[in-house]
Structures are given as C-alpha cells and as structure tokens.
Amino acid sequence: MISEYTSPGDVAVNDDETLYSLLTERIARTGNATTIAARKTGPGAWSSITTGEFHRLVLAAAKGLIAFGVGKGDAVTLFSATRFEWGVLDFALAAIGAVNVPVYDTDSAAQAERIINDSGVKLAVTDNRERYDRLDSINDRCPGLQRILMMDGNALGALEGLGVSVSDEELEARIADTHADDLATIVYTSGSTGAPKGVELTHRNFLSVVRTGYECLGEVLCDNHPRLLLFLPLAHCFARYIQYCSIGSDDGVVGYLPDTKSLLPDLRSFKPTYLLGVPRVFEKVYNAASRKAGTGFKGRIFAQAAQCAREWSRTEQDGGKHSASQRARHAMFETSVYRAV
Structure with missing residues (x-):
C-alpha cells in the first residue's frame, strides 16, 4: 500500500508563470540594458550579454524551434557541456512549452540512445563535432529523432534563419499556452540502481525552489551584484536551478564555463561572488x-x-x-x- 502526503508550499507560483517568466519579469523590473550573462571568448576572456540581447536570442531560437515543428510537450535533447547556448536554448524551450531532455556530456552513445528513445526526442542539439558524431552513430536506431544540430556549427543561427517564417503572433500564442503545471524537463537519474529513470519536473517545480532560494539564500543570490561562474553540467538539476536563480534575480550575472581547464585564470578574470561546485x-x-x-x-x-x-x-x-x-x-x-x- 502506498500513501501520499502533501503540504502547501511556502512561495506562490501563479498558474500562468513559467521558467521563461523569470527572464521576462527581470526585464520588466530592470530593463533591457543590464548584464545578465558572460560568454567565454578565450582563456580568462569574456564578453558581456545584456538582458535585451539574451531575450532576443531566446525568442529567435523559439521561433526556429516552432518552424522546425517542435510542438507543446515535444521532447528536445541538449547533449552538451555547460555553455552560453545551452542557457539560451533552455529558455527558448521553456517559452514554447517544449520539454528539455538533457543528456550528460559524458554519456556514451548507448546511454544517449536509451534516453532519446525512452522520452521520444524529436530534435537534438550537441555542442561539438565529437558529440554530434556520437548521436549520428545511433540516429538510425532512434526512429523519433528527426535532426541533430550542432552549436559549433551555428545552431542558434540556423534556428534564427528558420524562424523568420514564424510570426510574432504565433510565437506569443505558444508562450501564452504554456503554464506552470506543464512539463518543463525530464531528467534521467545516474542509473546507480539500474537503468536510468526519467524524472518529470514541471515549471512550477523549478519556480518554487528558485523563489525559496531567494528567501533562504538571498545574501548569496541577490545581494551585492551577485556573479555566478557556472561550470557544473547543466544536465544536472542543481546547475539548472542555480542558473535560474541568477537569471531571475535583479542584477545577477552568470558566466558559462564549458570546462575547467583554465579555471584559475577564469576565476581571476570573471571574479565570481559565489560558485556551485563539487x-x-x-x-x-x-x-x-x-x-x-x-x-x-x-x-x-x-x-x-x-x-x-x-x-x-x-x-x-x-x-x-x-x-x-x-x-x-x-x-x-x-x-x-x-x-x-
């Protein structure tokens, strides 16, 4: 016999709010000109991204996803290390009600195949050629997978070009049709007790813990111009959570670091106020x-x-x-x- 117990949450999440709302609500509070992210351009070198530019890239990617045929509830895989494009695509998927099914960048082709088939992934985006080839090797065994894009091959540019056929009205309709209790992501467990299992999380799940984080860790996440240097895999819920906390705050800045090979000079140049690490x-x-x-x-x-x-x-x-x-x-x-x- 199984019993279920529930208790009301301590923070409010409106039914029409989504993860995408974290971005739009920040822009409504602080405008388009504040710095929201940093893109790695070389060892110890960064370029700043404003809220307005980040939002433009998110909407352009969202239109491209719609043009590709990604509908509400459709699964899309991001098979990539932590990087700026991951964040843009994550918010684009959230905006239009698609489901982000991340795959760890260290997963084998066989592990990726099982996740893609189990969740019915329609489109996959990798970061580099090596991971692209890993997915390409199993493409014929993934009947639902229609296409693989590559960030190093200008995936964001390709989606932006594809999305010119999608009107602003169609995009706004998709955004309006996405709600707090819609599925936002399926995160697969490590598989330490058998085959990895897909855990379904809604927009409300993430928004609740983000807002609780602001209450419990406000001095870290919100005070004194917080700067987050993020290098843990965004395929993990904790890294996703801290990304949302940074982007949803009034002046948080997240620096996306694909690897830790140059961690020491990156720490010195980016000057984070807090880190998420192991x-x-x-x-x-x-x-x-x-x-x-x-x-x-x-x-x-x-x-x-x-x-x-x-x-x-x-x-x-x-x-x-x-x-x-x-x-x-x-x-x-x-x-x-x-x-x-």
Whole structure:
C-alpha cells in the first residue's frame, strides 16, 4: 500500500508563470540594458550579454524551434557541456512549452540512445563535432529523432534563419499556452540502481525552489551584484536551478564555463561572488595554490592561513563570535594569502 502526503508550499507560483517568466519579469523590473550573462571568448576572456540581447536570442531560437515543428510537450535533447547556448536554448524551450531532455556530456552513445528513445526526442542539439558524431552513430536506431544540430556549427543561427517564417503572433500564442503545471524537463537519474529513470519536473517545480532560494539564500543570490561562474553540467538539476536563480534575480550575472581547464585564470578574470561546485574542483584549486606556495617560508604561511580559515569557518557555522586574535590573524591572511587565492 502506498500513501501520499502533501503540504502547501511556502512561495506562490501563479498558474500562468513559467521558467521563461523569470527572464521576462527581470526585464520588466530592470530593463533591457543590464548584464545578465558572460560568454567565454578565450582563456580568462569574456564578453558581456545584456538582458535585451539574451531575450532576443531566446525568442529567435523559439521561433526556429516552432518552424522546425517542435510542438507543446515535444521532447528536445541538449547533449552538451555547460555553455552560453545551452542557457539560451533552455529558455527558448521553456517559452514554447517544449520539454528539455538533457543528456550528460559524458554519456556514451548507448546511454544517449536509451534516453532519446525512452522520452521520444524529436530534435537534438550537441555542442561539438565529437558529440554530434556520437548521436549520428545511433540516429538510425532512434526512429523519433528527426535532426541533430550542432552549436559549433551555428545552431542558434540556423534556428534564427528558420524562424523568420514564424510570426510574432504565433510565437506569443505558444508562450501564452504554456503554464506552470506543464512539463518543463525530464531528467534521467545516474542509473546507480539500474537503468536510468526519467524524472518529470514541471515549471512550477523549478519556480518554487528558485523563489525559496531567494528567501533562504538571498545574501548569496541577490545581494551585492551577485556573479555566478557556472561550470557544473547543466544536465544536472542543481546547475539548472542555480542558473535560474541568477537569471531571475535583479542584477545577477552568470558566466558559462564549458570546462575547467583554465579555471584559475577564469576565476581571476570573471571574479565570481559565489560558485556551485563539487569537492574535487575545490581540491584542485587548493592543491594548485599549495604547490605554488611551496614548502619553504611561503608554504608555512599558506598552511597557517588555511588553518586560520578553517577555524574562522567553524566559528561562523557554530554561530559564534570571532575573537580579537582571530580577527587580526584573518585580516593579515586576507591581505597576504586569501586575495591571491
């Protein structure tokens, strides 16, 4: 026997709101000229994208998807590492009520085949040639898959060109026909307990946790011009969630980082105020800094600074107050070590 228990949410989501609403509501509050995203242009180099330009690209991609024949509830796969185009296409799919079925960029062709067939994917977009070839190798075993596009092959430009045949009125009608309880995405589990299972999430699911995040983590997500450097895979719900939090805030900026090969110069140039990561990433940063400090006098100072940081963090997590000696040591290491890290 199975029992189900429900409780009302703490935040309100109107029936006509969608993930796309996060973007349009931000523009209504702050205008078209604020910076919303950063595109990677080289090691440590970025170009800024305004809310107006991001919105234009989203609408152009949405028209292209409609022209291709993607209807409400149709599944589209993004098989790509985290990058700017992923964000644009994600919002375009949300706008017209299509279902984003992401595939991890590390998944094999066989894993992608199962996900695409299980969810009935109609269109797939990859980031590069290698992943394009991975899908192309299984194309004849995916009867519902009609076409594969490639971001490196100007997928956004192709969709924009295709979408010129779609009127603004048709696009607006599709946007108006998408609602909070419509399916937004199917995310497949890691498969650690068998074959991966598709988890269905609605627009309301994501909007609820995003708005709860603003209440619980407002000082991180909303205060003091927040800047997010995003490098975890957007195929994962947590990375998607934090992307939505950034774009839906008043002045959040998200920098899309396809890989972590140049993480240290990217951190220095982008200057994020917060990160979403896993322990291994931060271990690499710590180890690199430790190696640079060496084993001599600088190495001893680095070790003392690390210990001071741990003690400082434990005191804050326990809700305690820092002693005068802690504050003095922390201020000294802030100048000599922490800023450089």
